[in-house]
Amino acid sequence: MTVKCGDKLPNVYLHENTPDSKVNISELAAGKKVIIVGVPGAFTPCCSKDFVPDFISDCGKYKSKGVDEIVCISVNDPYVMAAWGKDLNAGGKVRMLADGNGVFTKALGLEKDFADTLGTSSSRCKRFSMYAEDGVVKKLFVEPDGHSVTCSKSENLLSQL
């Protein structure tokens, strides 16, 4: 089942910076307005140039609309996610959370095999952007083909808030 507006965010853990640091996504979203974006892979050209940077540069605009936090998730390990965040200068703007074993991605029903595009056998996450209030999904844009940058773009999500 794919996540839809009105659904509650799953009660699962992600990792931030190191595997020891657990972040419960339900707790993170409770009582807050949060943006969650999902991507196929850290350091991939499309995610690094055309997608995540917009959410970083739009951080101020989201804050002015009452958004408390912006997080980016990917099925990569926490060391890779932290290095990618550093490379993108995401610090203080977008939190880079690792869904290393894909539990969050699978709970949302957004897993996809990117073997051909990434040269890896592991299932990754379709590109999406989401707005949630108090842990409930209010706006959701999943790329139909899983990887293009169209409806999930920051400017589109921002225009809907």
Next chain:
Amino acid sequence: MTVKCGDKLPNVYLHENTPDSKVNISELAAGKKVIIVGVPGAFTPCCSKDFVPDFISDCGKYKSKGVDEIVCISVNDPYVMAAWGKDLNAGGKVRMLADGNGVFTKALGLEKDFADTLGTSSSRCKRFSMYAEDGVVKKLFVEPDGHSVTCSKSENLLSQL
């Protein structure tokens, strides 16, 4: 079966920089003296600080012993490996090859579950260093616990050549 001295390198493909760029490890090693090092994960603290940098800085010493190429492999996708190589300034010294689906790692019998240490469910590669001549393994140092930096260190391999 775990690889041992006297074995031929497996006839498998790795990726360099992008998933389109295929590198056959048998062809790469044919008629050459090569160093191959394997690591549990790109951007992990141990691999990034204590292990791979020594092979990069020892590049000249290896060349003076007749080594033609030094390659580093990990079960990460090619975009992550390329970004890590850039971060380590490995360019022109150590080639960063992605074993994204673990075919090379499994062919060597060196796969290991690093779920606890990496927060990911995918099987990774035990830390090792290897010297091969004309595609045949001549020296091999696999870390007994899979991740420590002891026998596999560059200074040890270098002293055996």
